[in-house]
Amino acid sequence: MSGYEVEHNISTKEEKPEHPPRRPDLSTFFSTLELVDTSDPQTHHNVHATPQPENMAAAFRLLANAFEMMGGRAAGEQEGTEAGHSDLLEQMIETLRQNADNPPAELQGVPDSFIDELDRVPRKKLTEDHVCAICHNPHTSDEHPLVVALPCKGRHWFDIECITPWLKMQPTCPLDRETVYRKKQPPPPVEDSEEEYDDMYA
Numbered sequence: 001m002s003g004y005e006v007e008h009n010i011s012t013k014e015e016k017p018e019h020p021p022r023r024p025d026l027s028t029f030f031s032t033l034e035l036v037d038t039s040d041p042q043t044h045h046n047v048h049a050t051p052q053p054e055n056m057a058a059a060f061r062l063l064a065n066a067f068e069m070m071g072g073r074a075a076g077e078q079e080g081t082e083a084g085h086s087d088l089l090e091q092m093i094e095t096l097r098q099n100a101d102n103p104p105a106e107l108q109g110v111p112d113s114f115i116d117e118l119d120r121v122p123r124k125k126l127t128e129d130h131v132c133a134i135c136h137n138p139h140t141s142d143e144h145p146l147v148v149a150l151p152c153k154g155r156h157w158f159d160i161e162c163i164t165p166w167l168k169m170q171p172t173c174p175l176d177r178e179t180v181y182r183k184k185q186p187p188p189p190v191e192d193s194e195e196e197y198d199d200m201y202a
Contacts, residue, residue, distance in 0.1 A: 023135060023161055024069045029062040033168055036107050056103035063165050064096035070135055070162075088133055092166065092174050099169070109168040110181040118148040121157055133175060134162035152178040 036051035036059050071089045126139045126147060139145045139159060146160045152173035166174060171181040 024066045026063075026066055026165055029059065029066060029165060032059045032062055033165075035059075037109075037168070050106055053103045056107070057100045060096045060100035060103065060169060063169060064093045064100065066165070067093050067096070067134070086136075088174060092134070095170065107169070108171055108183075110171050114181050115148075115160070115164055115167060118150065118160075121147040121149055130157065132157075132159040132162055134158060134166070150180050152176055152180055154178075 032055060035055040067089055071086060071093070121139075123145060126145060128138050128140055130139045130147075131137065132139060132147075133156070137159075139147045139157070142159065147157050148160050148163065149155045149157050150163070150173045152175075154173070154176050156173055156175045158174075163174075167180075171183075172179050
């Protein structure tokens with residue numbers, strides 16, 4: 001190393017991060033999600049807008065690929081991963097791939113307000129035995145864990161970074177497939193019940 005490199009703290013060797021990222025980068029998925037989430041008034045002004053099928057398929061495919069990558073990392077890092085966990089991730093990936101092949105007409109996922117209101121699990125309740133069913137890592141391995149409990153019968157816990165993309169596409173708990181959110185149906189159009197004006201009426 002030259003004096004310049006030492007003086008400016010420059011390393012010529014490629015430094016590997018101490019810990020590889022726990023989750024794949026989902027920035028492309030969330031960019032695509034903005035195209036299909038027609039319920040967001042900030043990005044879509046037409047209340048009758050419907051997403052393009054190719055964008056909807058791309059969003060499902062991107063999330064399936066990310067979960068596939070996450071499953072590969074978990075298997076490589078933790079040889080003792082429970083079979084049930086990998087089965088769950090495979091089922092989630094299969095569901096996403098089926099939706100990519102036959103995309104729904106509109107996004108079925110939950111709004112951001114629903115995710116914001118999910119019950120947070122206090123850190124003092126978390127132990128090393130509590131593992132996120134999606135990324136397979138103990139909740140406590142995050143420096144600042146943010147774990148949420150879904151309003152399903154099992155009150156299942158997930159890292160918020162893992163469950164958010166799934167909930168944006170599917171309003172169900174991945175473990176028991178229970179629907180945790182139902183969109184409110186728009187009210188029926190009000191019929192004009194006023195009688196026609198009769199100028200002969202006296």
